[in-house]
Amino acid sequence: MQAQERAKPDATAIYVPGNQTAKAIEEAIEAEIPLVVAVAEHVPIHDMLRVHSMLQTQSKTRLVGANCPGIISAIGKCRIGFQPLPCFSPGKIGIVAKSGTLSYETVASTTRAGLGQSLCISMGGDVLAGTSFVDALKVFEEDPDTEGIILVGEIGGTAEIDAAEWIRDYNKRTDNPKPIMALVGGREAPPGRVMGHAGAWIAPGEPDAETKHRALESAGVTMVDHPEKFGQGMRALLARRTMTSATPISSSSQKRGLHTMRRFPHGSSRVSSWSIHKRSLYAKEFQALEMLKRKSISVNEAAPSDSDVLLTMTVDRTALSPCIVASTTPDLAQASSARFPFAYTTQKLSSTSPVLEAVASHLHLPETARGKLAELTQALWEIFKEKEAYLLEVWANFSDGEMQVRSARFGFDDAAFRSSGRQEDVHRLRNKDEEVPEEVDAEKDGIVYVKLQGEGSIGTLVNGAGLAMNTVDALSIHGGHCANFLDTGGKATSETVKSSFRIIRSDPRVKAIFVNIFGGLTRCDMIAEGIIMAFRDLEMNVPVVVRLRGTNEEIGQKMIAESGLPLHAFDSFEDAAKKVISLARST
Template sequence: MAVPTVPRLGPQIGTRLMRRFSSCPRAYSYADTLPNLKIGAHTRVLFQGFTGRQATANVKESLEWGTKIVGGVKPGVEGEHLGLPIFPSVKVAQEKAKPDASAIYVPGNQTADAIEEAIEAEIPLVVAVAEHVPIHDILRIHSMLQTQSKTRLVGANCPGIISAIGKCRIGFQPLPCFAPGHVGIVAKSGTLSYETVASTTRAGLGQSLCISMGGDVLAGTNFVDALKVFEHDDDTQGIIIVGEIGGAAEMDAAEWIKDYRRRTTDPKPIMALIGGLEAPTGRVMGHAGAWTAPGEPDAQTKYRALEQAGVVMVNHPEKFGHGMRTLLARSLSKSGTSNTLFGNGLQKRGYHATRRTTLASIVGYQQKRSLYLKEAQALEILKLKSVPVAEGDIGSNGLICISIDRSALSPCIVASSDPESDPRLLRRIPFSYGQATVENHPMMADLADQLKIPSSSRDQLGSIVQALWEIFKEKEAFVLECQIGVSADGTFAAHGARFGFDDAAYRSSGRQEEIHRLRNTSEEVPEEVEAEKYGIVYVKLQGQGSIGTLVNGAGLAMNTVDALTFHGGHCANFLDTGGKATSETVKASFQIICSDPRVKAIFVNIFGGLTRCDMIAEGIILAFRDLHMQVPVVVRLRGTNEELGQQMIAESGLPLHAFDSFEDAAKKVISLAGPQ
């Protein structure tokens, strides 16, 4: 029996929206809000968090660029800021200024409330840029969005949306990279999207509309949403997709593209890149959403699906510009496109060779977020819910997991009678976040059939699933999984449990402290723990990697490892300094990288968006001198003030090698690292 599409909202939803939306008819559709993404010169933009430091700087830049900003909100306050009105609430702003969109510039722990207020005021487009928004806050928001047809969400944890043609910027994109043109771009990664934009600008193509999915688990707008907009946008002649590990949005895009090419006489050319082809199985790679949940496809599978849909793939974003120029020229001459168009520009087929699926690759046994409990700790939590548990292996009827369905934007149950089988055979059952109980839900019969559980034990199965669901909500988990089987005394019991909990709920909102106190950093990789102190994400890669990497932005960091591997390099680590590299984070990054004796050369790959390349170059030079570095360093700087930054590196007198071309820089660092 199908799960209802209209969720039953729980008490945590908020009294205002419970009254407003809990009885909405099924005729309402979130898909009706897609036209709200077509921003331009006409778009009237409101700011929530208007008087904050970041919002103030952003408003000044956006106004100068040409964005039509009508004011902002500061709760309970009326007045003026930057010559624009301050409204005491979004409702008042909606009545007086009639905004078409709202840019939310508040911290992660306040973001959900700000989105909720905008939904209640029926603002057509809401753009949430904050990261570290608790997953369960966003699950709650999506349960609201799915019951209405007025408000569209972009984000959270995204650079935003920008119309280069209409000079409308809702987000924090680096404006010098953009130029009016005819390429539509949709991306998960911020830094990779900036590289993509810069590449199309250098190629003289420019951009029409750029939409960011963002790096969170639950995106308000996805690839297919953007593709539907681009299809009917006369300004968009070519389309670029920037994907990465985590979720199945790229697979959905591939299916949509297949259908689009079947039903369209002259389809627009589409190119793509997938970040994380070399990411270790089960690791969270910087972005909150850059991890693979049970049953989700890996990067190689996404690559294959897009390629088979007729998408032209590249291994680095700097190749998009030249590639799209060629495709558009062929399209204009009515010639077909080909995936062999670019020769060495394409990703290696070896990247996506079939790999044997194991339990670890399905359920993420090696996965690390800030808190992933040991089996014994997870079993103790189950005991507190009166779930029978078995120590050790008792045989298994299968795997049960409660996780997040990124396509349905809701929790889901994942079940498999054979965890070692192809992950495509796993059963995924999404259900409403407002669901109070699941043990008596009709879906339980499907689960029992999937796991081949006899009728006499089905009540016990329901109790285990209900306990998992209660833990999931009460403790703000992002994935709970265990195996189930029959113990020696005939009891239906859980074993092999692994529980993961949302770090944002603790870090940004101070919730779930008792769970996060269970973390034992002494059992983790010391360099990874040290990196956390500086806001750096560091992942030590296995093998004989001799190249240390230092990159700003998780997507760009993943792609850097992928592309260096493509050129024959062997990377020792993944390192994301965050979107804004500073001299302090650069220095700390060098220290951490150099603590690995395998490293023979360091590759610094920085795209200067909001942070200028000359500032980054100065930080690199100071850190290099302070640390008395002995390891050669290759620096690739692109973006704002790139020529000045490259000049500073070249004239420093230090063993630093400056490049703007990725391929040239990659060849240099591989030669410096020497043979493996």
């Protein structure tokens, strides 16, 4: 507070670790600092729920983050965060992204195309982002320096759907709208898995990546399958806008901006809410039911009945608060489900509280069942807060004025233990013996590894969760079959890279390995050193394709070229993808 009184800052950056981030944000809110940028990852979800409940009571402070590289004005030459400066250049494109590495790829593409950037905003990969896509789009709409807009999304939440609705309205009410391009990562992500970012998982009732892609496309956004295509694609759209400045651009004409862009096949858009969302800490069903019994909730593991209802307590990423999701069917994507957010400061969920009256009405519960509904939801709410859960799902039956829980799945936030040392009793519920050995092994080195099903002939080694998701997506579109998702993490070392190779090579399906790096904090020369170490110390008997871009890329590329190793090095993702797919097929 004293620093604020003396300096009267317009903005502050918070670089403290995840376990201290919430307190630092709260202090900045109390000091009424207008812009707060928080970069840390692994901030406990319940810490951020508390922060957002505080933000919702005031209008002085805006939060960017957490879990983001920050915000940068290339024109104003002002950075609040840690973005790699060499790939930025002053220009005309506004960029908003969830993923740091994908945003760097996007920046580099627009720089190479001679377009540059006006303002780059990181929404971040956290479950509860302080600034949304729509917030950024509103800024870009009014910014005279921004002539084109790029949006980079991924699985998790509904921010992309909200953005699509805003864009559709923007295109209707604007005579000559600024062209908008986008990409959505995680189209190949397996259901129920967290893909690196804390927020990269699909909660009950949330849309998958395919649904988000179609929503943006139908709103008039030009979609791409890799950020490398943004630069030339935006040049074409801007040229068209200039040529037709006197004629309104319709949504359909904007979509046809690039004839050569690949379209993803339209797959299923539904994800079962009942899959286990593996954020490392989740209870077995009998453990979840025991927690309910300790709250005096009646449990009867009988066969499912048509009269059973599904109640889920989770996080509403739009309302930035806890919520109840209620449904009469297992498929929460259907109209039978609805979300009911409520304040994190709520102490008691009584039968007369507005949120429970709405839930009961949606489920068509009789008056006689509403007291029992309140008992169950209050028990869930107590477990949710006491144990720092992020997802509590129960099937319950309210027949004849009684209430019985049939089955339950409970998921808990691992960041509460990993970064803050809280919830040790919940953490002990984890049984690593029942998990994929390679995934557990990868954790020891700070690597996020997800083994994928299917042919799996291509192993992937990537830095950054967003880029790793997009790498798997793009290779799939080109006809490749990936064995894994692998994010080396932002603090990767040469040893981390070597360990990544060892884990990938343990999968007998792998016929070729693709190393795709865009260095921000991660240096390309360090990655190159790790690749060389892997060839020196491990039995590397499969071909390796390497693409190094970003921080120290020239040094890294030179090290690879001079290593004398049988490596296939590329600058272009498209060329690298074609090569690794060809090698996997011929090996």
